[in-house]
Amino acid sequence: MAEYTTSKPEWAPEKDDENKFACGVMSGIDGITDTTVGNLNPALKNGTMKPKRKMVLSVDDYIKGVSSGDRVTLARAITLIESNNPKHFRKAQQVLQGLLPKTGKALRIGITGVPGAGKSTTIEAFGNMLCDMGHRVAVLAVDPTSSVTRGSILGDKTRMGTLSRREEAFIRPSPAGGTLGGVARKSRETMLLCEAAGYDIILVETVGVGQSETTVRSMVDFFMLIVLTGAGDELQGIKKGIMELADAIVVNKADGDNLLKAKVARAEYERMIEFIRPATEGWRTHAYLASAYKKTGLKELWDVIRAFEKVTHESGVFKRRRDSQLLDWVHSMIDEHLHNLFFDDPVVLGRMPEIREAVLKGVISPTQAVAELIHIFDVQRATQRHVDLFHPENQK
CATH class of the missing domain: 1.10.287 (Helix Hairpins)
Incomplete structure (x- = not known):
């Protein structure tokens, strides 16, 4: 097994004291049998420290850990699902098969909107409210991916500082990887894992690129479009077809000096909806006001979602979808x-x-x-x- 090596970035001062420089580059270790683990601590390698958890989990370990709601095991199971290694694929499918009886009981909500509409901030406030009500919330936040480096800032979790610290919540940011609609290829299987872990509400936040949100619609029960006032996207929404997919349109940032504009925008969207075919059979889409900053309109929005769930269950649309x-x-x-x-x-x-x-x-x-x-x-x-x-x- 290779030794660890450390080096400074190219832009580090040449004569600076190594102990005073806070940034270093550490090499990886060859020979790890399970690449979902990542790099090993040198103390673990030389035997001076024992790992707190098993480094390589069996299929039964994954099933038991996820079923008990252990968030660390859930995170590792999602990493296993997202891996493109054929060996991990086989193991992941066995884990999914073992957890399948525990899935399907959560309410799946998709949230999309133009960049800057406040999707992450809304999820933060909405998720905290649901946790206060006694729900367990899982957030699948998909970040845009660089077409050059294939990397992602994964900034969504930084905007959910309060929610990410709650025991009732689980947030999984992941790069979109260029996937159509901004939803990672493994998102469906990730949702199943979260449901098996006991989360009864799954929130799927998309990149919000506009053209390919049908990918999200094909994964969730309720689809929410967050819009802004004065962004010039009212008619664009019709052209892109996003409004035809939405079960609710939420005019965000309806507070302060922007409240009057938000009310006008809501009225405009209500008029537009008259000319659009409903996204869900037997359900009438409407526009609503909300402020993630002031935390207003969120309770009313949840009441709308629960009403949607009740109506579609009674009509059979929910199961058919x-x-x-x-x-x-x-x-x-x-x-x-x-x-x-x-x-x-x-x-x-x-x-x-x-x-x-x-x-x-x-x-x-x-x-x-x-x-x-x-x-x-x-x-x-x-x-x-x-x-x-x-x-x-x-x-x-």
């Missing part, structure tokens, strides 16, 4: 798996550069290129390479 979402999930995973089979196939990878060059030079058309790639692709051969990911006998 859940069933439809499960089937959509199956179809999306089939699409993803077939996509991976094609682009991971060695024969396709071998011919791809040649065909790309031919397309760019105008030798063949894009349609011809696709036809040739499909022709050389052998589904049976490609499937055989990936069958170990799904075959029960290999999920050990």
